[in-house]
Amino acid sequence: MRWLPSGMLLPVLTLLPLDRGLTLSELGMAAAAQGFVVFLLELPTGGLSDSLGRRPVMVAAGLISLVGLALILTADSFAVFALAFAVQGIYRALDSGPLEAWYVDAVQARDPDADLSEGLSRGGTVAGVAIGGGALLAGALVALGPIGSIEPLAVPVVVAAVFRVVSVLATMKLLVEPGRSMSWSASITAAGEVPGVISGSLRLLRRSRILQALVCIELCWGIGAIAYESLTPIRIAEVLDDADRAGAIMGPAAAAAWLASAGGAALTPMLSRRIGVARTAAATRLAQAVFIATMTLFAGPIGLVVAFLACYLADGASSPMHMTLLHKEVTGEHRTTILSLSSMVFQPASALGLLLLTNVAEAASVTSAMLVGAVAVALAVPLYLPAFRAERRSELAGDVEGPPAGSIS
Numbered sequence: 001m002r003w004l005p006s007g008m009l010l011p012v013l014t015l016l017p018l019d020r021g022l023t024l025s026e027l028g029m030a031a032a033a034q035g036f037v038v039f040l041l042e043l044p045t046g047g048l049s050d051s052l053g054r055r056p057v058m059v060a061a062g063l064i065s066l067v068g069l070a071l072i073l074t075a076d077s078f079a080v081f082a083l084a085f086a087v088q089g090i091y092r093a094l095d096s097g098p099l100e101a102w103y104v105d106a107v108q109a110r111d112p113d114a115d116l117s118e119g120l121s122r123g124g125t126v127a128g129v130a131i132g133g134g135a136l137l138a139g140a141l142v143a144l145g146p147i148g149s150i151e152p153l154a155v156p157v158v159v160a161a162v163f164r165v166v167s168v169l170a171t172m173k174l175l176v177e178p179g180r181s182m183s184w185s186a187s188i189t190a191a192g193e194v195p196g197v198i199s200g201s202l203r204l205l206r207r208s209r210i211l212q213a214l215v216c217i218e219l220c221w222g223i224g225a226i227a228y229e230s231l232t233p234i235r236i237a238e239v240l241d242d243a244d245r246a247g248a249i250m251g252p253a254a255a256a257a258w259l260a261s262a263g264g265a266a267l268t269p270m271l272s273r274r275i276g277v278a279r280t281a282a283a284t285r286l287a288q289a290v291f292i293a294t295m296t297l298f299a300g301p302i303g304l305v306v307a308f309l310a311c312y313l314a315d316g317a318s319s320p321m322h323m324t325l326l327h328k329e330v331t332g333e334h335r336t337t338i339l340s341l342s343s344m345v346f347q348p349a350s351a352l353g354l355l356l357l358t359n360v361a362e363a364a365s366v367t368s369a370m371l372v373g374a375v376a377v378a379l380a381v382p383l384y385l386p387a388f389r390a391e392r393r394s395e396l397a398g399d400v401e402g403p404p405a406g407s408i409s
Helices: 004-009 015-019 024-052 054-074 078-095 098-110 116-144 152-174 184-192 194-207 209-229 231-240 243-275 277-295 301-327 332-363 366-378 381-396
Strands: none
Touching (some): 004 116, 015 024, 015 243, 024 098, 054 152, 078 098, 098 116, 098 332, 116 301, 209 366, 231 301, 231 332, 243 277, 277 301, 301 332
């Protein structure tokens, strides 16, 4: 329920502003507002989740997302779209990390030596299915045409808002945090602890070369992800010369892509058990760069969609491994803050990627912009070396699970 509304926005979130009169460069600048807002708020919201609790932060995130969806639905100018993306940035900052941190803490409370990679991969599989289902539903809604005065590309936004309401209610009902007090006094005390949590997390990052490298990977990935997440619908619309048809095609294409992502997440634990988590993360990230570059070779929609699916297969395989390496280096006290720090790098990198790649696309071509994105992802691969070396040392010492949580390498 958390990811289904996000999946519904994927096929239309770049096409709707263009259909309402924005240029490519204006779209890039408007969407970049989300990344910069996330950059400013990631650490404070992560610290709030670590001190106050995961559940209230997730509920607040869902409610703010509804405001952003309402703005997207009614936006008709660059300024309003920029405001809508900025509000969505507040949502992303609050939503970044609390659910995954809650899960990891719950697992480690039962079994400190639990294999996180398998559980995170299963979570990635569920998320991929949910996003894929949302994208498929969005494509069907666009294909059905307008509903009353709502144009086809805006219909999925309305339905996504309905599902977001259900997601908030489900979070309130299902996410239980034993020992967390929701009184006003406890909330005020928790809010006062946020600066200390943030400073402790920054000290942890400063002392760990592995964490530093993993956070830097988010920088490269944030730029490169724009190549296939945001530019593919534009490229298909360019090939077909029809934004509505592109939106209808991107629905099933995005659905299939996230199902491919789910498949990658489901299969990757088998590979990691054979070659190790760090090796798997690096290999799948390199495959992702290769597949993005492959997207530039096709002039027709069929080949482009096939390469698009391969990108998501590699993405689904690499993400759980990357997050497993990250979780091995932190404890519950700083878990959401470190996740937020990682996202804090990813989001502005995505914003810069939008500015860079949309301007490259406008000045040269969409395929040139995709190639730049592929290079950015490839630059992330050597940054897995510190984690690989630590994993190798643990293997030689007989510890196949790698360094204990919170270790400094």
